[in-house]
Amino acid sequence: MKVRVHVSLKPGVLDPQGRAIQHSLEGLGFAGVHDVRAGRLFELDVDETVSDAALDDMCRKLLANMVIENYRIEKVAA
């Protein structure tokens, strides 16, 4: 089973990297980009027997830092 975990910074947490990317886009001449927030995508290949609760636990214990990040689990059709 393919699982995608999207990890993003919580609203209100400063994202210096996102800001630098936004400035760089401006520098390339792309107008109208108000904000960029950088995140992270994990693609997991897991056994069918891995439960939703276990996936949730993986996110909370390692993949995301719950102090600063949110996560979203997406199961991908094979």
Place this chain on the structure above:
Amino acid sequence: MGGFRSAVITFPGSNCDRDMADALEKVSGTAPFRVWHGDAELPDNLDFIALPGGFSYGDYLRCGAIASRSPVMQAVIEAANRGVPVLGVCNGFQVLTESGLLPGALLRNSGIRFVCREVALKVENTQSLFTGGYEAGAVIRIPVAHHDGNYFADDAVLDRLEGEGRVAFRYAEDVNGSARQIAGVLNAAGNVLGMMPHPERAIEAAHGGSDGRALFESAVKGLARA
């Protein structure tokens, strides 16, 4: 002076472990135990544990994230919860926040760039085990060298830290965008200190300054008294 039982934990990618061990030996007179990340146990009856700076596990995932889940950290967390003093410097501070021993998180510096220079720090709490050797209101000079030292916690946590005297050090100027210019924080019990600046790099005149020495002296003397 012998008998001060300290340990320096080395993770793959730690690079300030020798400086930390050297500082502890010079101040306490006893060489620390050197403990590897894969060790499941710490030496018995430790007086002090130090988590050094560096780039543990190449900063993969998040700075300090993988190290904080390594076997030895379970033992460090248990020791910290029993009251053993734990000092985390730079990457060691990141490991402490990732492990949950200290609140908050360390984000990328607000200026994006790696900052490597000496900075002025205000010693905000001179009552703790680690800072008792500094005079109230002291401003000291300690080097920093980090890319991810931008301390973040929500306002409720920051208010609690300030209210409980758990901000040990504050930058005298904006260095990395840290919330309320916080450079080092204590846990609720006062036996765990995390800080981005490197006191072990300011131990003797040859380092260009010795303002970090009092931190180690405070801990060694405080523990000898206890």
